Amino acid sequence: MSALVSEVGTRTAAAAHNLVKVYGKGDTAVRALDGIDVAFQAGRFTAIMGPSGSGKSTLMHCLAGLDTVDSGAIHIGQTEITKLNDKDLTKLRRDRVGFVFQAFNLLPTLTAEQNILLGLELAGRKPDQEWFDTIVTVLGLRDRLTHRPTELSGGQQQRVACARALVARPEVIFADEPTGNLDSRSGAEVLDFLRMSVRKLGQTVIMVTHDPVAASYADRVVLLADGRLAGEIHQPTTESVVNALTHLGA
C-alpha cells in the first residue's frame, strides 16, 4: 500500500500557476490572490492555512472551479479548468471533484442515502454498490440512511457529506472548514476519516482550515498570507502549525 501511495504521490492532482484574483475596483480593490504558484500532489492530504483574509478560501474556490480568476491558470489533473466554460466546469465538478463544506452540505428534502448518491445521479452514473457499502460502514451511517438532514446531528451530517464526496471516487476532494461547526469529538471523527481516505483509499484531499489541530491531520500544510504563499510545513504537528502561524501574524 505504501508503495502505491508514494507512486501516485509524485503525480499532481491540482495546480495553480501565477493566480491573481482581485475584488473591487480602483482604490477599494483587494488582491485576494496575488500571484500564487502552488501544486497539490495526488494521494496526499493537504491543508491550506492562513489568517482571516489571507485568501485561503478564495484559493480553494478557484481551484475547485467554483469561482473565476482574473489571471493565471489552474489545472485539475491534465485539464486547464481556467479555460472551461460554465457548463464544462459544472461537469468537471460533477465528475471529477468532491466537496465537503463547513455547513449546509445536504439538501433538506433528501434522505441521507439520496444525498450521498446525489452527485452520481446528477452525472447519470450507477453507484458501485460495494464501494457505497464500504463507505457507509466505515462512516457508521448504516442505520442513518433513511433519515433526513434535520434528523441528523452535526457530526453525522458532515459524515454524510464525506460519504457523498467519496462515493464518486473524485480526483480531488475539496474540504472547506469541514470541522468548523462541529464539537471537537465529531471534528476528530471527520478528520480521521479524511486522513484514512487518503492513506488507505488513495484519495486526494485539499482542506481549508484555520484550526491548527485540524491541520495536524494533513501530510502537508500550505501557508497563505495576503494572497501570497507564505511557506509550507511537511508532516505538521499542532505545535509546528501554531508556531508557523504565530510567525505569520508577527
Next chain:
Amino acid sequence: MLKTILAGLRARTARLVLSSIAIALGVAFVTGTLVLGDAVEEQTRDNFARSARNVDAAVHLSENSPDRDNGIPVDFLQKIRAATGVAGADSREFGSAALLGGDGKARNALVQPLPTTEALRDFNLRDGRFPAKADEAAVDTKTAQIAKLKVGDQVKLLDEDNAEHAFTVVGTYQQGAGSLSMSGSDHVVVSPEGLHTVIPKQRVYEIVAVAKDGVSQQQLVDTIKGVVGASYQVQTGEQLTQETLKQVGDAAAEIKTFLLAFAAISLVVAGMVIYNTFTILVAQRTKELALLRCVGAERGQVFRSVLAEAVFMGLAASVLGILGGLGVSAGLQALVGTVGGPSGDDVAIRLPISWVTIAAGFGVGVVVTVLSAVLPARRATKVAPVAALRSQPDSHDDVARTGKVRIVLAALIALAGGVAVYFGLRQEEEELAMFITGGATMVLLLAVLLLGPLYVGPVNRLFGKVLRGVPAKLASANAGRNPKRTAATTAALMIGVTIVAMVTVVAGSGRETMSKKVDERFPSDYEVSSSVYSQPLTSKFADELAKVRNVAQVAPQLTASTESPQLPYAYVTGYPADAIGSLVRAETTTGPLTPLKDGEIAMREKEAKEAGLSIGSSLKLGGKDFTVVSLLKDNSYGTGIVTLPSATALLPEAPKGYEKLLVKLAPGTDVATARADLERVIATSPVAVLNSAAETKAELNGQIDQILLFIWALVGLALVIALFGIANTLTLSVLERTRESALLRALGLTRGQLRQMLVVESILMALIGAVVGVVLGAGFGWLLVQAISNSELQISFSVPYGQIGIMLGLAVVAAVVAAALPARRAAKSSVVAGMAEA
C-alpha cells in the same frame, strides 16, 4: 423607527415591488369585478329600461282615469310642455301597420313617433339620421337586416284601408330590450306628422318629461300632478326605471348576483395571494427583525414597524390596483364586445366607479395586507433574538403539522356543506335548488381549502411518480417540502379553476341537454312558420310544400284557445294523427302518445294533476268531452295535444290556415339541396319563414357560449393573479434556497438543470391547483346539474373534456411563464456568493 422603516423599504425595493404587484393585482381583480358588475347593471338598465332613459317624470293611465280606451288626452302634452320646470316632454304611442320592405314581403310593423325632445328618444342611432320630415322613416337594425333595407331605400306602410304611404329610410337605430322591442315584429320610427298620415288616431299610453336643471324629479312630478289631476298616475324617472326592470324580470338581478359572487371569490383569491406573499416576506426578514431586537428595539416597536410597512405598501399598491382594475374591466368589456355582444349590439365601455368599489379595493389592499403581515410578524417576534440571529430558520423547519383542529374544523364545514347539498337537491324549484346547492358547494370548497396542506403532499407525490431525471425529482421534493405554503400558493388557482370547471360543466350539460331536447322534440327537419300572426299559412301552401322533391311528410300545426270549466285557461295544439309520434314526439310520463284518436287528449301532467285528472278521466274543452289518454312531461303544447280535426272543431270558425308546418325530408336527403328547393316555395308566400332545428340549436348554443366567454374572461384574470402568486412564491423560495441552489451547482447541477428544476416545480404547483380544481369543479357541476334537474326538466350531466383540457394546458403554459424570471435569477447567481449567504 420611521426612519428605519423607510430605509428598509428603500433597501428592499426589488422584493417589495414584487409583493406590491401581487397586492395590486389582487386589488385590480376585486375592483375590476365590481366595476364590471356595475357596468353590466348600467348596461342592463340602459338595455332593459331604455324607455326610462333620461325620464324625470312619467304620466300613465290609472284605474280611475276617465276614457281609458282612448288613452291619455292629447292636449295633456301641450299643457305639460308649458308647465314650469319642464325642459321637454313627449308622448309615447305606437300603432301597427303592414310594412312592405325591400324583399316585397308584407310584415307586421310597430310604428312609433320620434320624440321631439332629444333626451327622450329611447333609440340609439346607428346609421344616417332620425326622420325629420313627414315622408322620412328610420328602421331598427334588426328590421333593416331581415327586411333587407338600407339608408336611402323606400318602404311602404299600409294603412287600415290598405292605402300605401311611401317613406324614405333615412337612418337605422337600435332599441333597448323591452316588451315592445321583443315583440318580434318590425320596428319603424317616423316623425309625429308622418305617423298621423298612416294612423290618424293613436292611443297615447305614456307621457314622459325631462326636468330643467335644478328641478328635482319629485318637484317635476308634483308640478305635473297639478296639470293632469289626480286621476292619472305620475311617477319619477327612478320609479319608472325600477318598474320597467321588474317587468323584464329578474334577469338583470341575476347577472348582478352572479358578478357579486364572483367578486367575493376574487376577494378570497386576492387575499390568499397577498397573505402568502407577506408570510414569505416576513419569514425572510426574521433575521433582520432579530437584529433590530438585539440592538434594543422592543418587540412592540418591531411589530409596529412591520405593520407600518404593510400599511404603506398596501396603500400604494391599492391605488395602483384600483387603476388597474378599471383598465381590466374596460379591456374585458372591449373583449366581450368584439367577440360578439348580446344580439350584436354595440357594447359601449362603461366605467362606473362607486364608493363601494373604492372601499373594497382599499379594504382588500390594506386590510388583507396588514393582516397578512401581522400574523407572521407575531411569529417572528416571538423567537428569542439571539436564536433568530444564529440560524436562518428555514421555512421547511417549521413545516407545520396540520393540526387536528384544522381537520375537525374542515370536517364540520364539510358536514354543513353536505347537509346543505342534501337540502338543495331535494328542492323542486329550480332557482332555489340552484342557490342552495351552489352555496353549499362553496362551503365544501372552503373545507377542501382548509384541508389543503393535507392533500398537496399526496397529490404532489402522485405527480412526482411520473417524473424522471434528477432536476424533476428535486422539484417534486421542493414542491412538497412546505405543504402549507404550497397549499396556499395553489389555492388561488384551485378556486379559479373550480369555478370555471363548474360553470363549464353546468353550461356544457345544459347545452347538451338542449340540443338533445331540440332533436327529440323537433324530429322534423324544418319548420315553416308565418311571420305575421294574423296571416296563417294556407293549406294550399302546405300542399305546395308537400310536392317539393325529397319532402317525405308535411304536418300542419294548429293551436286552439278554448275554455274549460276544469282549468283556469286552456289551449290545445292539434296535429294530424299520422304525424303524432313521428313528426311530433312529446315526452310522456304515463300512457302512450299514439295512437291518438279524435276526442282524445294527451294532456300536460302538471295541469292534469292540478285539475285532479288522470288517465281515462274526462276533460271538458269548449263544450266537448275529451278523454285523457296519456300524460305529457313537455310544456310546449299548452294544455295538451289533440288531433287536427279535434283542434279545428274547437275553433269558433273554420281556420284560414296554420301557424306552422312541420317538414320531414326523405332519409338521406342532402340538407343544403333540400333547403334550396324549399326556399323556392317559401318565396311564393309573403309571410312564410323557414326554420330548422339546426338553426335553433346554433342560436341556443350561441347564447350559452356568450355567457361562457364572459366567465372565461373573468377567470382568465383570476388565473393571471394565481400565477403571479406562483411566481411570487417561487421567487421568494429561490431567495430562501440560495445556499441550496449553490450547493447543487457545486455538486454538478448545470444552470439549465437548475432552471428546469424550478420550471417543473412551478408546473407541479399549477397542476396541483388545476387538477384539484377540475375534479372539484366537475363534482360541483354534477351536483348543480342534479339540483337544477327536476321532474319537468332533466339535464343530463356531461363533461366538456376539450375545454377542460385546454384549461389544464393553459395552466401548464402559464406555470412555465411564471417560473421564467425566478429561474433566470436562480441560475444567474454565483455559486460562491450563494454558499457564503448565511
